[in-house]
Amino acid sequence: MADSDTLKLIVTALSVSGPTFGWVLLGVVLRRVGVIQQRHVDAISRVAFMAALPVLLFASAALVDYRHLGDARYLAAGVVATFVTLFASLCYCRxxxxSLGDTGVFVQASYRSNLAIVGIALCHAAYGEAGLALATLPLAVMTALYNMLAVALLNATHGGQRSPRAMxxxxxxxxxxxxxxxxxAVSLLALPLPALVPQVSSAISRYFIPLTLVAIGGAIQLNTLHRLGRTTWEAAGWRLCVGPAIGVAVALLMGVRGQALGVIFLLLAAPVAAASFVMVVAARGNSVLAANIIILTTLLCxxxxxxxxxxxxxLGLVGELVKPL
Known part of the structure; x- marks a missing residue:
């Protein structure tokens, strides 16, 4: 391949990943110089989780015509890849x-990506509103799956007591x-969607999602990086390299191509979700290892x-991207 072609490919990929992780790095810098504090990070994260992201996902889900959804192999591929990654990483840990405790933290990190913030941001950067629509269904199914698997895994490795009912x-x-x-429900019942909803959704994806990514960067504590051990690096390798590779392989074997394959890759290639740390702390597990994996995967992603x-x-596998602004 000519050097110019290689450069074009890198520029194309950077048009997807660059803006997303540029905001994260900005958050790191702003936290470092004292412009944003932990209270700002907490406030932004709370608004994102309780209001902004639910509205964005509601609008995306409401605009999908599920009666003509047709081929949902990409969704099945994401689910299958999650199970394959979990069991493969469990074998690797053995x-x-x-130790049993570190195994629980490692395995959860290997399959649990940050779907709702980083994954969604990457899909939007790559495919625009079409990317959000494609990502909505996997996000819903896999978020629920991630939580169920995490509870079962941490119960088995840490002796947790959270019941299936509580979960x-x-x-x-x-x-x-x-x-x-x-x-x-709005889509299936063919209910009219107020004109304001798409406008609010567009504003959130353009203006608030970057702010949320800045908050992720602001939550990173660089002074803990010197404590990263070999297990942290191995877990990061599983989350950022092995897990996405398994996802792409499974999707290709199931016949997934085009934008659907790109969405599955971007969702599975995101760093470890912050919720994994919360669940490890609740299970009284190795919270230092869990936090370090989140930091390292976010920085390297x-x-x-x-x-x-x-x-x-x-390879021509991920369909046509939106035109960079």
Whole structure:
């Protein structure tokens, strides 16, 4: 391949990953110089989880015509890839001789990506509103799946006591799942959608999602990086390289191509979700390891997403991207 073609591929991939992780790095810098504090990060994260993201996901779900959804193989591929990654990483942990507690943290990190913020932002950057629409259904199904698997995994490795009933009630109260559920209901019942909703959704995706990404960067504590151990690096490798590779392989075997394949890759290539840390703390597990994995995967994800997406673009597998602004 000519050097000019290689450069074009890299620029194309950077047009997807660059803006997303540029905001994260801005948050790191702003936190470092003292412009934003932890209270700002907490406030932005709270508004995002309780209001902005549910509205965005509601609007995206409401605009999908599920009666003509047709091929949902990309959704099935995401689910299958999650299970394959979980069991493969569990075997890896046993081969490496990790303790039972560290195994739970490692395995959760290997399959649990940040779907709702980083994944959605990447899909929007790559495919615009079409990317949001394609990502909505996998986000709903896989968020619920991630939580169920995490509870079972941490119960098995940390002796947690959270019951299936409590887990179900927690998911039913999850604002993200509520927003998606209401949007699906509006679409299936053919209810009229107020004109204001798409406008608000567009404003959130343009202005608030970047602010949320800045908050992610602001939450990163660089002074903890010197404590990163080998297990942290291995877990990051699974989250950023092995997990997405498994996802793409499964999707290709199931015949997924085009934008659907791109969406699955971008969702699965996101860094570890912050919710994984909360669940490890609740299970009284190795919270330092969980936090370090989140930090490292967030810092490295821009590079791995760019390289991985470049390969998929070079192979002509991920469909047509939106035109960069």
């Amino acid at each position: 081969w490496r001789g990790f 179900l009630l927690g998911m039913l109260r999850n604002p993200l799942l509520i927003g998606i559920g209401l949007g699906v 821009g590079l791995t997403v760019t390289l991985g997406f470049s390969v998929l673009v070079a």
